[in-house]
Every structure is written in C-alpha cells, then in structure tokens.
Amino acid sequence: MSKRETAKVVIVGTGFSGLGMAIALKKDGQHDFVILEKATDIGGTWRDNTYPGCACDVQSHMYSFSFEQNPEWSRSFSPQQEIWDYMRRVVDKYDLRRHIRFGVEMTGARWDESAGQWQVETTSGAEFIGQFLVSGVGALHIPKTPELPGLSEFSGPVFHSANWDHDVDLRGKRVAVIGTGASSIQFVPQIAPDVRELHLFQRTPSWIMPKPDHEIPERMKRMFRSVPGAQRVYRNLLYWFLESRAIGFNGHPKLQKLGEQVAKRHLAKQVPDRAMRRALTPDYTMGCKRVLISNDFYPALNRDNVELVTTGIREVRPNGVVSADGTEREVDAIILGTGFHVTDAFDYLDITGLDGRKLTKQWQQEGMQTHLGINVAGFPNLFFLLGPNTGLGHNSVVFMIEAQIRYVAQALRLVERHRAQALDVRERVQAGFNEEIQHKLIKGVWSQGGCTSWYLDAMGVNRTVWPGFTWRYWQRTRRINAADFELLGAA
Numbered sequence: 080m081s082k083r084e085t086a087k088v089v090i091v092g093t094g095f096s097g098l099g100m101a102i103a104l105k106k107d108g109q110h111d112f113v114i115l116e117k118a119t120d121i122g123g124t125w126r127d128n129t130y131p132g133c134a135c136d137v138q139s140h141m142y143s144f145s146f147e148q149n150p151e152w153s154r155s156f157s158p159q160q161e162i163w164d165y166m167r168r169v170v171d172k173y174d175l176r177r178h179i180r181f182g183v184e185m186t187g188a189r190w191d192e193s194a195g196q197w198q199v200e201t202t203s204g205a206e207f208i209g210q211f212l213v214s215g216v217g218a219l220h221i222p223k224t225p226e227l228p229g230l231s232e233f234s235g236p237v238f239h240s241a242n243w244d245h246d247v248d249l250r251g252k253r254v255a256v257i258g259t260g261a262s263s264i265q266f267v268p269q270i271a272p273d274v275r276e277l278h279l280f281q282r283t284p285s286w287i288m289p290k291p292d293h294e295i296p297e298r299m300k301r302m303f304r305s306v307p308g309a310q311r312v313y314r315n316l317l318y319w320f321l322e323s324r325a326i327g328f329n330g331h332p333k334l335q336k337l338g339e340q341v342a343k344r345h346l347a348k349q350v351p352d353r354a355m356r357r358a359l360t361p362d363y364t365m366g367c368k369r370v371l372i373s374n375d376f377y378p379a380l381n382r383d384n385v386e387l388v389t390t391g392i393r394e395v396r397p398n399g400v401v402s403a404d405g406t407e408r409e410v411d412a413i414i415l416g417t418g419f420h421v422t423d424a425f426d427y428l429d430i431t432g433l434d435g436r437k438l439t440k441q442w443q444q445e446g447m448q449t450h451l452g453i454n455v456a457g458f459p460n461l462f463f464l465l466g467p468n469t470g471l472g473h474n475s476v477v478f479m480i481e482a483q484i485r486y487v488a489q490a491l492r493l494v495e496r497h498r499a500q501a502l503d504v505r506e507r508v509q510a511g512f513n514e515e516i517q518h519k520l521i522k523g524v525w526s527q528g529g530c531t532s533w534y535l536d537a538m539g540v541n542r543t544v545w546p547g548f549t550w551r552y553w554q555r556t557r558r559i560n561a562a563d564f565e566l567l568g569a570a
Contacts, residue, residue, distance in 0.1 A: 082204070082205040082206070083205070083206045083207075083208065084113060084180075084205065084206075084207050084208070085207075085208040085209070086111050086112050086113045086207065086208075086209050087109065087111040087112060087209060087210050087211065088104060088109065088111065088112035088113075088209055088210070088211045088212075088213060088491070089112070089113055089115065089197065089199050089207050089208075089209035089211070089212050089213070090112060090113070090114045090115070090213045090215055091114075091115050091185045091199075091212075091213065091214050091215055091216055092114070092115070092116065092123060092214070092215035092216045092217070093114055093116045093121035093122060093123060093170075093179060093215075094122065094123020094124060094125070094166075094215060094216075094217060095123065095144075095166070095476075095477055095480055096123075096215030096216075096217060096464035096465055096480050096483075096484075097114055097116075097123070097213075097215030097464070098114075098121065098166065098169060098170060098175065098215075099144065099215075099464075099477075099480050099481060099484045100213050100215060100464060100484045100487065101114055101173070101175050101178060102144075102146075102147075102169075102173050102175070102484075103484040103485065103487070103488045104488065104491075105173060107488050107491075107492070109491070112178055112209075113178055113179075113180055113207060113209075114175070114178050114179045114180065115180050115183045115184070115185050115199070115201065115207065116179050116180065116181050116182075116183065117182070117183065117184035117185075117202075118181065118182070119181050119182060120167075120181070121166060121167060121170050121175075121179065122163050122166050122167070123217065123220065124217070124219055124220060124241075125159055125162045125163045125166060126163055127220070127241055127242070128159060128240070128241050128243075128262070129159060129243050129245070130240045130241075130243040130262060130265070130266045131243075131265075131266045131269035131270060132265035132266050132268065132269040133158065133159035133262075133265055133266070134154075134156050134157060134158045134159060134265060135156050135157055135159075135162060136156065136261065136290075136371070136372055137156075137321070137474070137475045138155050138156060138317050138321075138475075139152040139154070139155065139156065139157040139161075139162070140152060140155075140310065140313060140314050140317055141314060141317045141318060141321065141474070141475040141477070141478070142157075142162070142475045142477055143165060143477060144169065144477065144481065145311075145314070145478075145481060146481075147169055147172070148303075148310050148311070148314065149165055150300050150303030150304045150310055151300060152295055153294065153295060154292060154293065154294055154295060155291065155292050155293050155295065156290065156292045156372075180205075180207075182203065183201045183202075183203050183205060183207075184201055184202040184203070185199055185200070185201055185216075185428070186200050186201060186202055186427075186428070186429060187199075187200045187428055187429030187430055187431070188200065188212055188428075188429075188430050188431070188461075189430075189431040190431060190432050190433060190458065190459060190460075190461075192433065195210065195459075195460075195500030195501055195567070195568050196208050196209065196210055197209050197210070197211070197212040197460065197461070199212065200429075210460060210500070210501070211460045211462070211491060212460060212461050212462070213462045213464065213487060214428075214461070214462065214463050214464065214466075215464045215465075216425075217464070217465045218419065218420075218425075218465065218470065218543070219419045220419065221419055221420040221427070222239040222240075222241045222242060222415070222417075222418075222419055222420075223417050223418050223419050223420050224239065224415060224417065225257060225415065225417050227257075227392055227394065227395050228393075228394040228395065229394045229395040229396055229397075230395045230413075232395070232396070232397055233395050233396075233397060233398075233413060234397040234398060235398075235410070235411045235412050235413065236412045236413070237412070237413045237414075237415070238413075238414060238415065239414075239415040239416075239417070240262040240263070240266060240414060240415065240416045241262070241419070243266075247412060249270055249273055249274050249412060250273045250274070251273075251274070251275050252274055252275060252410075252411040252412055253274070253275050253276040253278075253408075253409060253410045253411045253412075254270065254274045254276065254277050254278070254410060254411065254412050254413075254414060255278045255280065255400045255408065255410040255412070255413045255414070256277060256278070256279045256280065256413075256414045256416055257280045257392070257413065257414070257415050257416060257417060258280070258281075258282070258415065258416035258417040258418065259279065259281040259282075259283075259284065259285060259416070260285065260369070260371070260416055260417075260418055261369060261371055261418075262416045262418075263279070263416030264285070264287065264371050264373045264376040265373070265376075266414075266416070267279060267376060267379050267385075268373075268375040268376055268378070268379040271379040271382055271384070271385050272382075274384065275384065276384050276385075276386070276410075277382075277384060277385045277386070278386050278388055278400065278408050278410060279380070279385065279386065279387050279388065280388045280391075280392055280400070280402070281358070281359075281387060281388065281389050282391065283361070283368070283530070284358065284359045284360060284361045285361065285368060285369070285370075285371045286338070286339065286342045286361050286365040286366075286368070286370050286371065287342060287345065287346070287370075287371045287372065287373055287376060287377070288338065288341060288342050288345060288370060288371070288372045289341070289345050289372065289374060290372040290373050290374045291372075292374070318474070318475075318478070321473055321474040321475070322473070322474055322548055322549060322550065324473035324474075325473045325474070325547060325548050325549075335364050335365040335366050335524060335528075336365075338365045338366075338370070339364075339365045342365065343360070345377075346359055346360065346377060349377035349378055349381075350377050350380065350381065351381070352381075355380065355387060358387060358389050359377070359380075359387070361530075362529070363528050363529040363530035364524050364527070364528035364529055364530075365524075365528075366472060366524040366525070366528060367524050367525060367527075367528025367529060367530035367532060368528075368530050368532040368534075369472060369532070370472065386408075388402055388408075390402045390403045390404045390406075391403035393405070395413070398410075400413070418533060419533075425438070425439065425442070425447070426439050426442075426443070430458065430461070432455070432457045432458035432459070432461070433457045433458070433459065433503070434457070436457050436458075438455065438458060441457075446536055446538060446540050446542055447466075447467040447468075447536070447542040448467070448509060448510075448513045449463060449466050449467050449468070449509065449512075449513075450504040450508055450509040450512050450563065451469075451483075451486070451512060451552075451555060451556060452465070452466040452467055452468050452469035452483070452545070453466055453469075453483055453486060453487065453556075454490075454503075454504040454509070454564075455504070455509070456503065456504050456505065456506045456508075456509045457503065457506075458503070459500075459501035459502060459503040459567055460494070460501040460502065460503075462483075462487045462490070464480055464483050464484065464487075465479065465480060465483070467542045467543070468516055468520075468541070468542060468543065468544065468545055468546075469483070469545050469552070470534075470543045470544050470545065471544065471545060471549065472525075472544055474549050478549050478553070479545070479549060479552060482549075482552055482553045482556045482557075483556065485556065485557075486556040486559055489558070489559040490502060490559055490564075493559060493561055493564070493566075494566070497566050497569045498569065499566040499567060499568050499569035500567050500568030500569075501566075501567040501568065502564040502565065502566055502567065503564060503565050503567060504563055504564055504565075505563060505564065505565055508563045508564075516545075516546050517540065517541075519546035519547060520541045520544070520546045523541070523544075523546055525541050525544055526541060
C-alpha cells in the first residue's frame with residue numbers, strides 16, 4: 080500500500096523557487112507544507128550542474144535572495160559550489176529540511192473538485208494531498224539530447240554537461256564537444272589544456288561579451304558585514320545597471336548595435352585568425368539568442384589542440400564523429416553542451432484540472448499560456464514559479480522569483496480570507512494578459528532579431544521571456560487583484 084501524506088501546501092523542487100516559497104510561507108506563519116525533491120540533496124540546477132568552470136552569469140549579489148544577502152561572496156560571478164553552499168545555509172537557517180521529502184519526484188497531479196484538493200503522484204508511489212500546489216521546477220532542468228544518427232552506437236563515454244561524468248578522465252583523450260552555448264563556453268576552457276584533441280562543433284555562433292569578473296576585496300566584504308545597508312545599496316546599483324539592458328531587447332534594436340560593437344572588439348582582440356573570427360561572428364541581432372559572457376573561451380579556441388567545426392554533423396560512428404562535409408574525426412568521448420528542454424519542459428507532467436482538462440494537451444494545442452506566468456485558468460490553486468514568459472535575458476531571475484512568491488502568499492491569504500476552497504484565474508484575464516505580452520514580444524529582438532532560439536516554441540511564439548523591465552513585473556504582482564479570480568467553494 081502506497082504512502083499518503085497530507086499538507087496544506089505541496090511545493091515541488093528545492094531550487095531558488097521552491098526554497099523561496101517555503102521561506103515565504105514560514106514568514107507568513109504557515110508551517111503546514113511539504114517540499115518534494117527528486118534528488119537526495121537540495122539545490123536544483125546548482126546541485127546538478129557540476130561541470131568544470133560552472134558559474135553564474137549574473138552577479139552573485141543580485142543572484143541571491145534580497146532578504147538573505149551574503150557578504151562573503153568570493154567573486155563578482157560566483158562558482159557553482161559557492162552558490163550551492165549558500166542555498167544549503169539558507170535551508171538550515173530557516174529549518175526547511177524537516178519539510179523536504181528527498182527522493183520523491185512528482186509525475187503528475189489531479190484536482191479533486193469535491194474535496195478541493197490536489198492529489199500529487201510521484202515515482203516512488205507515495206501520494207501527497209494538498210489544498211495548494213506550487214511548482215518550483217523551472218524550465219532549465221531537463222537536458223536536451225540532440226537526435227544525431229549513430230549517437231547511441233558510440234563506443235566511448237557520452238554525457239551531457241548537466242550530468243557531468245566525473246569518473247571519466249579526459250586527460251590525453253580526443254574529445255568532441257557538441258554545442259557552443261552557455262555551458263560550453265564555461266567548460267571548454269577548463270578541459271582544453273588537458274585533452275589531446277578537442278573538436279568543438281558549432282551550429283550557430285553566440286554573441287559573447289567580456290566578463291567583468293573579479294575577486295571581491297576583503298575590505299568590501301568587511302564593509303558589507305559591518306555597515307548597515309551597504310550591501311543593499313551595492314545590490315540596488317547592480318539591479319539598475321542590469322535593468323537598463325532591457326531597453327535594447329524590447330523594440331530598440333539600434334541600441335543592441337552598441338553591444339555588438341563591444342562584442343566584436345572583444346572577438347577581434349582575442350582571436351587573431353580572420354577566418355575563425357568570421358565563423359564566430361553571429362549574423363543575427365544581439366539578444367535574439369542568449370547573450371554570453373566570457374574572457375577565456377576565445378583564447379581556448381586559439382590552442383593548437385582545439386578545432387572549431389562549423390559544417391554540422393552528419394552522423395556519429397562507434398569511434399568518431401562525421402561532419403557534414405564527410406570528414407570523420409576519431410574521438411574517445413563526446414560531451415553534449417546542447418542545453419535544455421524549455422518550451423516543452425512541462426510535457427512530462429500529467430496535470431489534470433477542472434472537468435478533466437489536461438495541462439499538457441492544452442499547452443500543446445494552444446501554446447503555454449498563463450496569467451503572470453503563475454496561474455492557469457481551469458487549474459485551481461496551482462501556481463508556477465518561473466513559469467512561462469517570466470524568464471529573463473538581462474537581469475536576475477531571483478528577483479522574479481521573489482515577486483512571485485509574494486504573489487502566491489497573497490493568493491493563499493485571499494482564499495483563507497473568503498473561507499473558500501480555491502481560486503481560479505478567469506479565462507478572460509488570462510487571455511488579456513497573453514495578448515498584451517505577445518503584442519510586446521513580437522516587437523522585441525527575440526522575434527525581430529533574425530534567429531531561431533530556444534525562447535520560441537514550435538509555433539514560433541515566445542513563451543519564455545518577460546517582455547520589458549522587471550520592475551514592471553514587480554509592479555504587476557505587488558498586490559493580487561481579487562477580481563482576476565473566481566473563488567470556488569466560498570463560504
């Protein structure tokens with residue numbers, strides 16, 4: 080007989096989203112909640128991604144909770160281990176471990192209309208019953224494996240950067256790296272000096288800016304520790320600096336040209352070979368795809384043992400990779416830096432709402448649509464954190480998470496205040512929100528920049544990014560509007 084546990088709120092995931100939601104509940108005096116975590120430790124993406132060189136590409140003083148600032152960051156852009164350690168300290172400070180159920184992966188949930196509860200199913204067979212269900216799984220957690228002929232027949236080790244195999248010793252090996260995205264530009268410079276050969280397969284070049292990384296001086300740490308408000312002032316300055324970048328992304332592509340000039344100078348300074356510079360120069364507007372930052376990626380490509388391959392891949396053979404021009408390169412290992420499932424990241428969840436409607440089917444037919452990236456009409460008391468159209472290309476998603484957890488906490492209080500069972504966002508409200516943001520997104524660089532990116536779904540619609548300033552999102556979510564919702568089972 081399967082185990083069954085009941086709580087008022089069921090939270091899924093222990094990344095920044097899930098932990099932030101749990102802390103918000105505690106601050107609200109709500110302690111009747113459980114957090115489901117598929118792994119054996121907390122951390123989400125900062126637990127899973129352990130590849131060499133893994134670090135944040137947003138300054139750590141912004142990429143952390145505003146209510147739990149850390150004066151001890153060692154660098155402006157902190158490495159993975161340091162961020163993970165920060166998250167574990169937060170968990171211990173707020174006594175969250177007793178709420179976490181490790182080794183429990185949610186596979187689906189069904190809304191029980193008569194009881195006004197979510198019945199959450201898991202891979203372990205355990206069932207969790209909750210009045211409210213909060214998904215903090217995010218979109219960047221399911222690695223994407225390319226469909227390459229023969230990949231499964233390769234005789235050597237094959238692994239994705241998000242599942243780095245630390246048992247594989249790459250020293251002296253011939254290695255193929257597929258993809259030149261955000262992960263690859265971090266791990267390629269780390270492994271290049273140790274491998275015998277590195278063949279880097281690039282499909283589309285990225286715009287790469289200089290990385291303004293530096294050690295945090297001890298005197299600055301002392302100031303953050305001892306001077307009240309000093310770190311908050313520094314954080315606010317960082318916020319507005321990052322926020323200013325949104326102007327170019329949203330309907331002002333001429334401003335992106337200034338950034339492109341900086342990136343081109345960065346490329347010219349670090350890559351002397353003219354043919355390689357041409358291969359590394361994007362033909363689309365900066366921001367159409369994710370803008371990357373690195374100081375050591377280009378120099379790694381100049382090494383004698385590193386080859387940039389831009390002709391595409393025809394097939395993988397047991398001992399090598401064949402490019403589109405027919406050249407076979409013998410390799411001992413293949414590393415996939417091919418990103419994550421984003422616009423289909425929730426397809427594996429079997430979530431059933433009112434009248435038996437299936438969330439996956441609904442989103443496959445209509446595209447992912449929500450209200451504020453949080454609520455979905457027809458799915459009462461279901462909340463997404465970092466849901467559709469709340470991702471960013473210019474600032475810290477932790478800022479968005481904090482806005483969302485505050486909004487969800489208000490939603491719970493709204494239900495309690497009216498002695499209702501649930502709230503359900505009105506269809507017209509959701510439709511109006513999506514019409515508004517898509518009208519803005521169609522003018523943005525993601526749609527007008529001349530590229531195809533993981534921001535867009537199969538229909539070419541941007542279901543990923545928030546169009547505009549994050550302070551506007553904060554403004555929209557600062558106070559919940561009761562008129563946007565239908566209260567179910569109200570007394």
